[in-house]
Amino acid sequence: MNKTFLASIALALAAPLGAMADTPSDISALRQEIEAMRAAYEARLQALEQRLKVAEGATSQAPKPEAAVAQPPASVAATVPATSGGGANSFNPSMSLILSGLYTRTSLDPASYAITGFQLPADAEVGPGTRGLSLAESELGFSANVDPWLHGAANISLHADNTVSVEEAYVQTTSLGNGVSLKAGRFFSGIGYLNPQHSHTWDFTDNPLAYQALLGTQYGDDGVQLSWLAPTDRYIEISAELGRGRSFPGSDTGRNGAGMTALSAHTGGDIGDSHNWRAGLSVLNAKATDQALNATSAAGSLVNNAFSGSTRVWVVDGIWKWAPDGNASHTNFKLQGEYLRSTRDGSLVYDVGNSNSAGAYRAVQSGWYVQGVYQFMPNWRIGLRTERLNPGTPDYGINALSLMGSGYQPRKNSLMLDYNPSEFSRVRLQFAQDRSREGRPDNQIFLQYQMSLGAHGAHSY
Amino acid sequence: MNRHTFLALLAAPLVLLATPAQAALRIFACEPEWGALAQELGGSLVDISVATNARQDPHQIQAKPSLIARARNADLVVCTGAELEIGWLPVLLQQSGNAKIQPGQPGNFAAADYVRKLEIPTQLDRSQGDVHAAGNPHIQTDPRNIAQVAVALTARLQQVDAANAGQYAKAQADFSQRWQQAMARWSTRAAPLRGVPVVSQHKAFVYLYDWLGLKEVAVLEPKPGVEPTASHLQEVLSTLKATPARMVLYSAYQDPRPSEWLSKNAGIPVVKIPFTVGGTDGAKDLFGLFDDTVTRLLAALGKP
Numbered sequence: 023m024n025k026t027f028l029a030s031i032a033l034a035l036a037a038p039l040g041a042m043a044d045t046p047s048d049i050s051a052l053r054q055e056i057e058a059m060r061a062a063y064e065a066r067l068q069a070l071e072q073r074l075k076v077a078e079g080a081t082s083q084a085p086k087p088e089a090a091v092a093q094p095p096a097s098v099a100a101t102v103p104a105t106s107g108g109g110a111n112s113f114n115p116s117m118s119l120i121l122s123g124l125y126t127r128t129s130l131d132p133a134s135y136a137i138t139g140f141q142l143p144a145d146a147e148v149g150p151g152t153r154g155l156s157l158a159e160s161e162l163g164f165s166a167n168v169d170p171w172l173h174g175a176a177n178i179s180l181h182a183d184n185t186v187s188v189e190e191a192y193v194q195t196t197s198l199g200n201g202v203s204l205k206a207g208r209f210f211s212g213i214g215y216l217n218p219q220h221s222h223t224w225d226f227t228d229n230p231l232a233y234q235a236l237l238g239t240q241y242g243d244d245g246v247q248l249s250w251l252a253p254t255d256r257y258i259e260i261s262a263e264l265g266r267g268r269s270f271p272g273s274d275t276g277r278n279g280a281g282m283t284a285l286s287a288h289t290g291g292d293i294g295d296s297h298n299w300r301a302g303l304s305v306l307n308a309k310a311t312d313q314a315l316n317a318t319s320a321a322g323s324l325v326n327n328a329f330s331g332s333t334r335v336w337v338v339d340g341i342w343k344w345a346p347d348g349n350a351s352h353t354n355f356k357l358q359g360e361y362l363r364s365t366r367d368g369s370l371v372y373d374v375g376n377s378n379s380a381g382a383y384r385a386v387q388s389g390w391y392v393q394g395v396y397q398f399m400p401n402w403r404i405g406l407r408t409e410r411l412n413p414g415t416p417d418y419g420i421n422a423l424s425l426m427g428s429g430y431q432p433r434k435n436s437l438m439l440d441y442n443p444s445e446f447s448r449v450r451l452q453f454a455q456d457r458s459r460e461g462r463p464d465n466q467i468f469l470q471y472q473m474s475l476g477a478h479g480a481h482s483y
Numbered sequence: 484m485n486r487h488t489f490l491a492l493l494a495a496p497l498v499l500l501a502t503p504a505q506a507a508l509r510i511f512a513c514e515p516e517w518g519a520l521a522q523e524l525g526g527s528l529v530d531i532s533v534a535t536n537a538r539q540d541p542h543q544i545q546a547k548p549s550l551i552a553r554a555r556n557a558d559l560v561v562c563t564g565a566e567l568e569i570g571w572l573p574v575l576l577q578q579s580g581n582a583k584i585q586p587g588q589p590g591n592f593a594a595a596d597y598v599r600k601l602e603i604p605t606q607l608d609r610s611q612g613d614v615h616a617a618g619n620p621h622i623q624t625d626p627r628n629i630a631q632v633a634v635a636l637t638a639r640l641q642q643v644d645a646a647n648a649g650q651y652a653k654a655q656a657d658f659s660q661r662w663q664q665a666m667a668r669w670s671t672r673a674a675p676l677r678g679v680p681v682v683s684q685h686k687a688f689v690y691l692y693d694w695l696g697l698k699e700v701a702v703l704e705p706k707p708g709v710e711p712t713a714s715h716l717q718e719v720l721s722t723l724k725a726t727p728a729r730m731v732l733y734s735a736y737q738d739p740r741p742s743e744w745l746s747k748n749a750g751i752p753v754v755k756i757p758f759t760v761g762g763t764d765g766a767k768d769l770f771g772l773f774d775d776t777v778t779r780l781l782a783a784l785g786k787p
Binding site (some may be wrong): 118133149170173194195196198199201202203231249250251252253254255256257259289290291292295298299300320343347348349350351352400444445446477478479480481482 | 535536538539540542543545546548549551552553554555566569570571572573574577578579580581582583585587607612613625708709710736738
């Protein structure tokens with residue numbers, strides 16, 4: 023039976039090839055191929071026999087009634103891998119829910135929050151948020167493979183004020199190969215290190231000032247991203263993005279073309295078993311038209327300005343992680359730092375609705391942070407972050423007298439301690455002295471919990 | 484459309500040129516035992532890169548850049564499966580941009596799919612700790628499982644590298660013969676261990692116990708994956724007064740202190756189990772792994 027089957031395969035193979043198999047090397051190649059097929063066939067038979075033995079063993083080992091109950095799933099699991107339940111529900115996307123709550127205590131009223139020397143949109147999510155007890159950003163996540171070629175994911179963010187927003191919703195290819203993948207939809211831009219990360223994976227309660235002031239906390243957009251991983255032993259990833267320019271430093275307008283483009287390159291590797299690192303350089307370009315900004319005039323009053331023009335933000339990021347022998351479960355250390363530099367070029371209307379004075383505008387502003395997080399024993403981590411912003415000397419054109427600033431450099435130091443009873447839960451205490459407002463330091467205390475329910479999240483580096 | 488997007492569009496066709504010359508079948512093994520097995524079966528036909536070492540906790544690995552780069556270049560991923568690598572492997576696969584190794588593809592091999600799993604939870608709830616829906620994933624501590632995985636892995640190697648199918652079959656036959664002999668040797672040596680009561684630090688040895696007939700009377704972790712607490716250690720200590728154990732076992736990658744504490748207070752020997760290839764000096768390959776495991780257990784029993 024076995025032999026006739028093999029022979030028929032060999033015949034079937036030989037018939038169409040017969041005309042070509044006229045040299046001895048062709049014939050020997052053919053022979054090799056048949057040999058290989060026979061070997062593969064025999065190995066499969068062997069595997070089947072082995073499985074049969076296991077299955078027989080499992081059934082014969084089940085004389086007791088309680089064992090009989092326990093055994094069938096075991097043998098089923100052995101022969102039919104990775105099937106669950108059945109019915110329509112088995113294709114539901116995997117779901118995860120992040121629950122988070124916060125207690126905030128600040129010495130200055132968060133309503134008056136501003137970063138001296140930096141003009142920010144009115145709806146920017148900057149500063150410590152609301153005082154007292156509040157629900158922090160809770161998040162609902164769905165993800166699954168769409169079909170053999172695509173993967174889809176969505177993150178719905180639930181806010182304390184009973185609003186809901188779509189944080190991410192995208193499809194991504196899984197089958198292009200050659201290290202290429204294409205993403206489309208709404209997603210966080212891949213620039214920098216912290217930008218693509220969801221807030222529940224941050225090591226501190228809030229994002230650094232440089233991200234708040236220059237990227238509106240985190241830059242997300244609707245668009246497409248093409249990324250490519252080089253076929254080298256060293257990790258080299260390059261990605262390019264095209265988006266509508268929906269949020270600060272861009273602004274949503276009705277244009278047909280792209281309002282945002284971004285390019286980033288990252289590389290990284292290991293140094294021995296205990297150290298690994300990643301570094302990158304990214305640039306984001308965004309266009310804005312009549313972007314409403316809150317600012318403080320030279321006289322100290324709050325004014326609304328409107329910016330039209332383009333913004334380019336460069337981000338340099340670096341991260342280094344250490345764990346003895348690469349085993350991070352007992353102790354580990356993580357050092358990360360980023361430098362952001364933004365150039366805004368265009369025109370600015372000063373005091374919209376009142377003086378309406380339009381003039382040229384060019385500002386080069388920058389900021390950096392460095393933070394270290396140390397897990398000193400299982401479940402416990404301590405972290406320190408220090409950061410500074412440089413407002414530069416913006417050229418306000420004819421509005422120079424009205425808007426000229428003092429050149430004050432905002433800075434902030436934060437200290438955090440978190441306790442992680444399991445990899446699904448975290449309680450964090452954070453102290454910060456926020457000197458964003460010139461001459462008025464704000465002492466902040468945060469007490470936060472973050473819980474992860476449902477599908478086991480796998481976090482990126 | 485500015486200069487940067489233009490550059491990106493220019494770079495895109497280069498991707499097609501970037502198909503590297505390929506000699507050996509590139510295997511990405513999640514854990515050292517599967518790297519060692521693939522080496523036995525593939526010999527010089529394969530080029531193996533092992534993602535973790537024996538001193539790392541396979542549950543808690545980070546999707547670090549070097550692993551992403553290695554996954555991107557792999558032809559075959561050989562992992563344990565059964566959710567052991569759930570915290571890091573899905574990210575690697577997703578970021579690899581490598582269609583060959585995605586779940587369901589021939590280039591994605593999960594060893595746990597081919598053995599009978601133990602401790603399949605009847606109830607799935609995280610209040611039970613780090614439980615795995617598919618059952619206990621630490622299948623490599625029973626050499627009978629290694630034998631079964633070897634057969635399945637050979638078939639997979641033949642599938643993804645059909646040109647060398649004959650050589651894989653030969654290597655498998657040779658390995659299987661040596662393995663059967665070794666298993667007979669281990670079973671004979673380990674006969675005194677049958678029925679011996681033991682304590683485990685983590686529920687990592689259920690397959691080892693199933694093979695050798697050891698009896699687990701207590702576990703130092705209050706729940707799987709939860710660090711032993713002082714109060715739970717006291718509880719274990721009092722349990723041992725009623726049902727004494729002969730030794731306490733921990734894996735090479737774990738912090739030995741909880742086991743050492745129990746060893747001191749209960750007066751029983753502590754045994755470091757290599758757990759995977761490279762876990763101890765004796766566990767240089769798959770054969771050494773079980774030689775050393777059996778030797779260490781017998782030594783603790785006072786029967787060298």
